[in-house]
Amino acid sequence: MTKNCPYCNTTLPENWQFPRCPYCGKELPAEEPANTGFSMGDANAISGGVHIDSHNVVTTHITNVEREKTDEELEQEKIVKYKQLCQQVYADGRIDPHEAKQMEDMRLSLGLNKETAFEIQEQVRKVRLQQSSTRLNPIVKIAINQVISLAKTDKIDMLKLSIPRLESLASKYNVEEVQFYYYLVLAALDPQKCIDNYCNRTTDNYWQAFWTYIAYLNTDQVGKAEEILSNMEIFDNQPYGNITLLAATSSLYQYWTNTDMADYLEQAKMFLEQGGMEHSEILDRFTQTLMLVIEADDETSIEEFQQEFSFYFNHIFNVVLEKKKIANIRKLIPPIPKIAPLPH
Numbered sequence: 001m002t003k004n005c006p007y008c009n010t011t012l013p014e015n016w017q018f019p020r021c022p023y024c025g026k027e028l029p030a031e032e033p034a035n036t037g038f039s040m041g042d043a044n045a046i047s048g049g050v051h052i053d054s055h056n057v058v059t060t061h062i063t064n065v066e067r068e069k070t071d072e073e074l075e076q077e078k079i080v081k082y083k084q085l086c087q088q089v090y091a092d093g094r095i096d097p098h099e100a101k102q103m104e105d106m107r108l109s110l111g112l113n114k115e116t117a118f119e120i121q122e123q124v125r126k127v128r129l130q131q132s133s134t135r136l137n138p139i140v141k142i143a144i145n146q147v148i149s150l151a152k153t154d155k156i157d158m159l160k161l162s163i164p165r166l167e168s169l170a171s172k173y174n175v176e177e178v179q180f181y182y183y184l185v186l187a188a189l190d191p192q193k194c195i196d197n198y199c200n201r202t203t204d205n206y207w208q209a210f211w212t213y214i215a216y217l218n219t220d221q222v223g224k225a226e227e228i229l230s231n232m233e234i235f236d237n238q239p240y241g242n243i244t245l246l247a248a249t250s251s252l253y254q255y256w257t258n259t260d261m262a263d264y265l266e267q268a269k270m271f272l273e274q275g276g277m278e279h280s281e282i283l284d285r286f287t288q289t290l291m292l293v294i295e296a297d298d299e300t301s302i303e304e305f306q307q308e309f310s311f312y313f314n315h316i317f318n319v320v321l322e323k324k325k326i327a328n329i330r331k332l333i334p335p336i337p338k339i340a341p342l343p344h
Contacts, residue, residue, distance in 0.1 A: 006069070007076040026076070078110040082117060086124040140169060140178070147181050154310040160189055176207070180282050183211035188315035191215035198228075206235045213246050217253050218319045225250060244275035245287060249320070252294060256323035259331075268294055286312060293317050293324075 003012050005021040006029065012021065020027050069077075085106055089099045107117045147166060150159045163185060170182040184207075186194040191214075198212040209228050216225035229250075232243055248271035255264035272294055276287055289312035296302045302321075306313060313321065 006073050007080075009077075009080045078112055079116070079120060082106060082110060082112055083120050083124060086121055090124050140173060143169065144177050144181060147185065151181075151185070151311045154314060156189065156315075159185055163189070176282065179205060179207040183207045184316075187211035187215040187218075188311070191218050195219070195221075195224075204234065206232075206238055209235075210242065210246065214249070214316060217250060218316075220319075222250065222254065239278050239280055241275040241278035242280055242283060244271045245279055245283065245290060248272040248275060248290060248294070249317075252290075253320050253323065256320060256327050259327045265294075285309065286316070289313060289317060293320060 004010065005012060005026065007026040008021060010021070012028075082103075085103060089095055089103060095103075103117075103121075107114070143162075143165065147159070147162055150162065166178075166182040166185060169178050183194065183205075186197070194208075194212050194215040198208055198215075201208065209232055213225045213228045213232075216222070216228065225246075229243060229246055232246075248268045251264045251268035251271060255261060255268060272287075272290060276291065279287055289309045292302055292305055292309065293313075302313065
């Protein structure tokens, strides 16, 4: 037989033997022990009578009397009823005047004070917001598509103006597209703010960590970037290839910082091969640009694709490309001939 918690009215798990409700934490009332007989001392629990006929046959008439509920139980029942109404009202995400009056009428009929009623409303409203935060409405989709378009055409001034709005959307919508493009734009156009936000974070956010890694590289903080990489394995719901793409970027960065370390270039190619096979689809353009940066022998090879991937060339891989350019110039400078020491 299933039983409900008298406080939150939730059905308890079958054969629940513990003293507290697993949902609301309230102490459950003690179960009345099963009793197949009776005693004359049970008059406070049962009502009825005992009749003995002429054949000495005992007949009993027992009527169960439900115990009175405590004030706490009665109050909890009121809260549950009011909460159920609030959940119905907030189902469509808004309250119209008729629903507001309906809620106030029930509050008065139940005898709930305004503070308690408001707390219940806020609790239900927040749950509803959390549910809606995983779905984008058409207006938000248009805003994100506009950001994507601005990035593709490398319209930086307009992208900078969109950062506050993106920030607001990222704080409200826990959707991959919103999180991805907010932190991408921030890392590209304001890497220090991206780093500061990461250092002051109170929750773990995959795309914040991913793009802050790039922000650290582009501000010459390789050690800090590697700390992020070692911590990103906690996000086991994301393709591991994403991490290898970051590792490829770091290896390339270090190679063009010091071209004598040829192993780093081979590492970059190896990581790119791994990440290129399995990564998040939303990283396709990042991956394609990285491939061009690694495989291109000179700037002429990149110029062919400059317009298509200009945002990534100019704001994500700009530091790597600058280091590559400087290294290539150094190669053209002939070594200074050694001068034989003058005779004594």
